[in-house]
Amino acid sequence: MTSAATSAPLSIAVLGIGMMGFPMARRLREAGHRVSAWNRSRAKAERLLPFGAQVFDRPADAVAQADIVVCLLEDGRVVEEVLFGQGTTDGLRPGSLVIDMSSIQPRQARDHAARLAALGVHHLDAPVSGGTVGAEAGSLAIMAGGKPADFERALPVFATLGRATHVGPHGSGQLAKLANQMIVGITIGAVAEALLLCEKGGADMGKVKQAISGGFADSRILQVHGQRMVERDFAKRAAVTVQLKDMRNALTTASEIGFDAPITGLFEQLFGQAAEHGLADLDHSALFMELASRNGMN
Secondary structure (H helix, E strand, C coil): CCCHHHCCCCEEEEECCCCCHHHHHHHHHHCCCEEEEECCCHHHHHCCHHHCCEECCCHHHHHCCCCEEEECCCCHHHHHHHHHHCCHHHHCCCCCEEEECCCCCHHHHHHHHHHHHCCCCEEEECCEECHHHHHHHCCEEEEEEECHHHHHHHHHHHHHHEEEEEEECCCHHHHHHHHHHHHHHHHHHHHHHHHHHHHHHCCCHHHHHHHHCCCCCCCHHHHHHHHHHHHCCCCCCCEHHHHHHHHHHHHHHHHHHCCCCHHHHHHHHHHHHHHHHHHCCCEHHHHHHHHHHHCCCC
């Protein structure tokens, strides 16, 4: 175990106790850190009470005694509203560190970092990959952007949640997350289309998945999401709406920096159509159903 994982307990505020925030805050508490929690709907935060966390009605109160503030919020607009629109900055202690683990646009992360720096508060953008399974297990991939010294300071938090990599200055963590989500969304589409082709042609999808496992086409997406497709199990883990948001954030960022991303553009359209056709709140592997419908296979 690293020294970062065995350092003295910290006072950590967690803002946003949803599907990811709850298991992550619980792990921080179980690691011995002092945890204060806030969520827009208090009942979700109160699930942490049995683990010894404190729950507050206002985010400013939750962060008042915190060394480190972890944000796990829906999108950049919500992060901005919670940090700057609800008085949270009034409660932040000078010298404290805000680790925004939400998935937002890189330019938003850079803007938040600059505004917090003007108040004497440090910032990292550190989105994650691994979903609720990784959050429960403490095996998340964490992509951090910001100053190296702040990354070092955050290591005791990251050690409890997964494996962290410092990828560059402010906004770089969000760029890495966009890259992750581009690959995930595009690969889900590739797996779905390939398996449906096989089924349409008369092959057994499950056997095809088994046959190509271990070859160059193998991937975690094939194994996890491909199995969901075989079983038609599209219960929400990461929703179509979230994948669509990430694809749109990637395209917005690409436009801002003058980068052409035609493959991401195609999949933004496909996920958008899936959402329009009633699949918005299903798992993002439900793109399979959109492609099946196009081929009269539902």
